Amino acid sequence: MPNSTRVTEFLLTRFSDVWEFRVSHTLLFLLMYLATLIGNLLIVIIITVDQRLHTPMYYFILNLSVLDMCYISVTVPKACVIFLLNNRVISVAGCAAQIFLVVLCAYAELLLLTIMACDRYVAICQPLHYHVIMTPRVCVQMTLASVLSGLVYAGVHTGNTFRLSFCHSNVVHQFFCDIPSLLKLSCSDTFTNEIINFASATIVGGGCFSFITMSYIHIFSTVLKFPTRAERRKAFSTCIPHILIVIVFISSAAVVNLKPTFSSPLIQDMVISVFYSIVPPFLNPIIYSLRNKQIKEALRRVMRTLTFFKTFLLRF
Template identity: 85%
Template sequence: MSNSTIATEFLLTGFSDVWEFRVLHTMLFLLMYLATLTGNLLIVAVITVDQRLHTPMYFFILNLSVWDMCYISVTVPKACVIFLLNNRVISVVGCAAQIFLVLLCAYAELLLLTIMARDRYVAICQPLHYHAIMTPRVCVQMTLASVLSGLVYAGVHTGNTFHLSFCHSNVVHQFFCDIPSLLKLSCSDTLTNEITFFVSATIIAGGCFSFITMSYIHIFSTVLKFPTRRERRKAFSTCIPHILIVIVFLGSGAVVNLKPISDSPLLQDMIISVFYSIVPPFLNPVIYTLRNKQIKEAIWLVMRRTLTSFRKIITISTHSYFDCKS
């Protein structure tokens, strides 16, 4: 596009122009997408059905699973269309919607992970006051606060980004619309946008990371004082999955979004973006089901009940059929 042309649509980028690689990327993304939806839907169903899991910790895991499904659905379906059909076009409105939803989902997930660290801290360090502090009302209020503040955060940054003029090029070097990639295309002065985005992201991500770190310092110091190895192992088993997700999510997000806009090897940024936009939603159900005994037991219970109900339906249908024949 010439310098005098204002962008009315953008072209997203795949990892490769080779057809065989595009098919491979499509299959990998699609498999991760289906696995993510299946795993998170299973967690939502199990926590909803099993009364034993109606506790603050599992309430937050349920909300995290819902946001995981939303988060990965914003980017992966369009990416699969790009890889397989080479249909790279996305409208300005579609790009703005994608940026808004990515920021909202990422922000809500980060705050939920922070709230979950607070929940584990109270459960392990203040067990006698747990039910008085983490009441259902408080859990709902914290969840709503994370969503509402996420709407404000996403709205402000999306609005600031699309107040700029885009006239240098319309090729976004990313498989989804994100702010760093768009700022490279603007012919306006982007310094204010870069500073605002960097400072706000640093404050929020840094604040959440500091809070999570301090929570786990207190948690580990308390756990190490437990008298038996079994108690220590049980306490660590509820914390380690959360720590792994936080490291992957914050680490990869920081690498892409908190470095200067100009210093960006494009393919490297695209690969790292996978680790904060696709891998955490994919890993959450795997980690929480494989490392959580209660969820595994609840899954088997739900599966047995479903199988028993299915057998009853088959038996009743069979008897009805032969009764009609006789």
């Protein structure tokens, strides 16, 4: 295009240029990042070590924890660098990689949350057929399907975004590269991209949300028929944490990705993006560990085993 320069790198945006705020934002993100890694890694170790947790429900929680560690690692380390240092630059290839990984992780997380709702539905509404339906092979196949389809989904959206020309500005109004922010910078016609993004997000997000909603309608109608309060409490305790994560994740992602690209205040979008890119991975280990009696008991058994081995080794 005349009178324009093709973009070769992008500049990410900080929440504030005030040094004190930048330090506080860095510390907050870094603490959330470390807590997420430690919490999810602890869940992975506990479920892997404890044979009693080798069930479909905890298999999906384990996969969710692994995915969350990858998901938050895509955005937070780079965000801490741009908050604390003056290095806001990200290459076009780095930006494309970040978009691909964010879309892949978000898509896979949404499908995994949907699969977990299906698992709870079968466990509560069809308990006699649970071990016939949710076999280890089926669980692995569903997990692989969510990841492989996520690779295709992320590849299509990343390629569709970077076929555009970027020649107006290189300032991405976000602390990580995302598709809505890049569409604002393009000097190409983005109407087709916006339609594809809106349609795919509506179909995938709306479809998963509808499936999860219908699953929990059947689950709650079944739980309310349980004869004792203890049984109802146990069933609700396995469902409510999952519902909280789904609501936070889907609602925040929908606000950012489904509205028109031209009508979005900068800080508001950045704050909302935190709720679908950082908060769910941070909350998952807290919710599933603090509200799950079996994981807490497994943690105690692991700690007792470690204490025993430590005492045994000190004697020698």
